[in-house]
Amino acid sequence: MARRKSKFSLLMWLLFSGITGSGITGYLKPNIPIIGPMIANFTDKSQGLVTGSQNLLTESASGLLNNQASGSYGGSAVAGRLTSARQPSRGQQQGAVQPTTAAGSHGNGNLLIASFNIQVLGQSKISKPGMKELLAHVIRQFDLVAIQEVRAKADNVIPDLVTTVNSNGSRYNFVIGPRLGRSNSKEQYTYVFNTNTVEHDPSSVGTVNDPKDLLHREPFVTRFRARTQSPAQAFTFWMVNIHTDPDEVPEEVDALADVFEVMQKARADEDDVILLGDLNASEKQLGRLGRLPGMQWTVSGVTTNTRKNKAYDNILFQGQATREYTGRWGVYDLERNLGLSREQALQVSDHLPVWAEFRVWEAPPPTSSVGRPSLYN
Amino acid sequence: MNSAMTLQQLVHGSPSERATAAEYLAHQGTDAAYAASQLTAACSDTESVSDWAIAALEQLGPPPSSAIDLLASLAQSEKTLTAYWAVTLLGRAGPDAAFHQQVLVTLLLNSKDLAVQEKAAWSLGRMHADSSEATRALQQAAQSPETRLSRVAAKALQQT
Known part of the structure; x- marks a missing residue:
């Protein structure tokens, strides 16, 4: 069985590396771009809008946004975040750190990364009075939000939302994936991120290739880096955004174990992979994904849906590799933080955002940390 | 409401x-x-x-048992999304919907929509379809060049 898994991992890796255009050497030579085929297609259709090496999907928000600055990560970028974000009071599993009761980073220099399934995020939702503003407010609580369930035939939904996010002077941007799904009903993944605190690598954006069609909506991956005064020492990481099919959760979480291992090997210079999204599974239902060596999940012992009776969403990484995790995580309670009724909160989404905090500086390799005073114990 | x-x-x-x-x-x-x-x-x-x-x-x-007959009818809709979801719900109903396995066999063999065919195979497995027609249809689908269809059908055969 282990041999079969190993062969499958290798196959997925080869396909991911080969078909994304980077070739296997692309992962060994960071300068060779990694572009997912579907993203490349999207880009091709819009040639002429793209300048230089800039990513179209980022560029699509230009005009709404300032160009990404090359300045340092600034604490002021997190000003205005809510202070009342609540976290669960119980739940520890396999090394997950006990959650605290504090809220957003508020200028403490750390990154807040969230996952948010915004149910049927489309034109009808953002057209509701006050909805864009409310969603914008939630997004501004975090530096980087992986969003699932963008369902829109038009392309304006996320640009419009990001414009609203930036209406208070914030400088968020986004990357968005292709429409995915087996039936005629398609969904997109997107990342919305604060360009003052985090930047993405335009050459490392893509959709995981899934030749065996194991996943209903293949993960959307993008590599990010915390903005600091010393980029060479900044925390870099892959984000793997996933929304599983509720009818095939056991099969899909097993397949995600292979995706995770593929992404761990995708670049020789990147050991941090953060897989997050709507898994339609609690921490007890993670299958082979949860059994990967050292796998750590942040959300445990709590519910993540708005009706507060199911745990669907999580943020996972390999604990020894991603020692940038501070141990702080939470479920952002829309009712409590925004003063909404249950019905009003459900209008926003049937899911709550889940989040985790990471340091902005790359942790030294575990072997070299011995004897060194470090933030990363 | x-x-x-x-x-x-x-x-x-x-x-x-x-x-x-x-x-x-x-x-x-x-x-x-x-x-x-x-x-x-x-x-x-x-x-x-x-x-x-x-x-x-x-x-x-899973749908309530009172909805199963109507879902079996909707599964034969020419509207792809309706058929897709009707087949999905019949599968979620499991053995309670086995009475309608022939509807799914027909879809598995004849639907022009691959996603519907795949769901039909999945649903036949979920309902532990035991008719000879279901077994033959799944065996045929298991030989399909469509990777997912063949995999789902092969798994369904193990469940029937």
């Missing part, structure tokens, strides 16, 4: 009322199961209705 009023709006309301009803049901999780067949039919409505209907169907779990 009570159940009767919600169904009334979903089936007979204006486009706006239908969308509102579908959205309301999408907020109810498994409590929306009573509307399984109406939501399945609504998958072929306008986009603003069908998006919410699909969202509701994704989370409502």
